[in-house]
Amino acid sequence: MPNYDEYKDWQRDGDILGIAVHHSATANRRTGAPSGDAFSFFDYHVNGRGWTHGGYNYVITGDGTIQYALDEKIAAYHAGFKDPDDELGLERGQYWNNHYLAICLAGWFSTDRTYRDGDGNIHAIPNNFTRPTPEQWDSLLELTSHLMQKYQVPVENVRIHRELTGNHTQCPGLNFDPEHLRHQLAETVPPPPPTIPPPNPGEHVILLADTGDTFSAALQYVWKFRPDVSFAPETVADRWKYITAVGNIGADWLAEYRRRGALVVDQISGSPVEIKDTLGGLVAQNRRFLADETPPPEPPPTEPPPVTRYTVQPGDSLSKIARQFYGNPALWTIIFDANRDVLSDPRLLHPGQVLVIPPQ
Numbered sequence: 001m002p003n004y005d006e007y008k009d010w011q012r013d014g015d016i017l018g019i020a021v022h023h024s025a026t027a028n029r030r031t032g033a034p035s036g037d038a039f040s041f042f043d044y045h046v047n048g049r050g051w052t053h054g055g056y057n058y059v060i061t062g063d064g065t066i067q068y069a070l071d072e073k074i075a076a077y078h079a080g081f082k083d084p085d086d087e088l089g090l091e092r093g094q095y096w097n098n099h100y101l102a103i104c105l106a107g108w109f110s111t112d113r114t115y116r117d118g119d120g121n122i123h124a125i126p127n128n129f130t131r132p133t134p135e136q137w138d139s140l141l142e143l144t145s146h147l148m149q150k151y152q153v154p155v156e157n158v159r160i161h162r163e164l165t166g167n168h169t170q171c172p173g174l175n176f177d178p179e180h181l182r183h184q185l186a187e188t189v190p191p192p193p194p195t196i197p198p199p200n201p202g203e204h205v206i207l208l209a210d211t212g213d214t215f216s217a218a219l220q221y222v223w224k225f226r227p228d229v230s231f232a233p234e235t236v237a238d239r240w241k242y243i244t245a246v247g248n249i250g251a252d253w254l255a256e257y258r259r260r261g262a263l264v265v266d267q268i269s270g271s272p273v274e275i276k277d278t279l280g281g282l283v284a285q286n287r288r289f290l291a292d293e294t295p296p297p298e299p300p301p302t303e304p305p306p307v308t309r310y311t312v313q314p315g316d317s318l319s320k321i322a323r324q325f326y327g328n329p330a331l332w333t334i335i336f337d338a339n340r341d342v343l344s345d346p347r348l349l350h351p352g353q354v355l356v357i358p359p360q
């Protein structure tokens with residue numbers, strides 16, 4: 001950044017929200033290999049075109065070298081466009097410059113490239129190096145995932161130049177597949193920890209089994225976070241969205257709370273001493289839920305209920321069977337629906353037919 005003093009105070013207007021990938025559209029005319037680096041691009045932008053500073057925050061050369069070409073705090077002129085009336089709501093065409101870091105790969109990632117010589121004749125550039133080199137690609141993944149984590153950039157905000165609204169360009173070349181890049185980044189960047197919105201008053205309950213021991217073990221936690229308190233597992237589903245279940249609460253109940261849409265079902269189990277330690281640790285960390293760092297586990301697969309079968313007797317009807325199993329003849333449709341493979345007409349039963357009787 002040879003002229004850094006001239007613009008070092010021109011910090012970008014707004015937060016970094018994304019990362020844009022470019023190519024330089026420069027290739028060796030004889031070999032097709034990537035050419036240029038941060039210094040030659042700077043020379044072109046500043047000395048050739050009169051810009052105050054270079055167009056990219058980072059340049060990755062053909063051998064995979066990462067060059068820090070422009071302070072991240074400075075907006076690079078990489079994807080501005082004209083929108084004088086701001087009809088797109090993109091800061092009059094400066095949105096991408098203000099909010100997206102620019103990474104440029106030296107090279108030209110299209111097939112059938114040409115150049116014009118001094119006499120105006122058009123020549124082909126050999127179709128070698130029409131994709132980023134493996135070294136460049138590795139560096140791109142490493143740099144981009146580092147920046148994504150540094151600025152909390154979601155993978156969908158890693159884009160290539162031609163994906164930026166308002167820009168009309170093939171950059172970074174038609175052979176550059178942005179989906180492939182994002183797919184690989186999604187695999188390398190750890191997903192952010194799931195964030196659970198904090199409960200509003202009245203939304204969190206602590207459920208205490210074995211009341212005597214767990215109650216005293218939980219006092220400190222209750223004092224700190226002021227959840228509602230319940231001692232009865234059957235009162236909890238549907239009533240509270242955040243459930244801290246302490247002590248020996250059956251797994252069936254916990255699965256039931258999750259099934260009915262509880263956002264957090266924290267299970268604090270163990271001996272009274274272990275329970276007190278776990279809850280004390282949460283209090284010390286000012287952390288309401290263990291689940292803050294791990295998504296709630298999938299509910300355990302529930303055993304399918306045992307299938308009841310019934311052999312049709314002479315004189316039976318579906319309503320009679322429904323009364324026998326469910327105590328309500330009007331529920332015959334449940335049996336009919338479960339046996340449509342053998343029953344075509346609900347009025348026609350044949351003694352000896354075996355029917356499945358589903359749970360009501």
Ligand SMILES: [Zn+2]
Pocket residue numbers: 021022023078161169171172
């Ligand atoms: Zn570009």
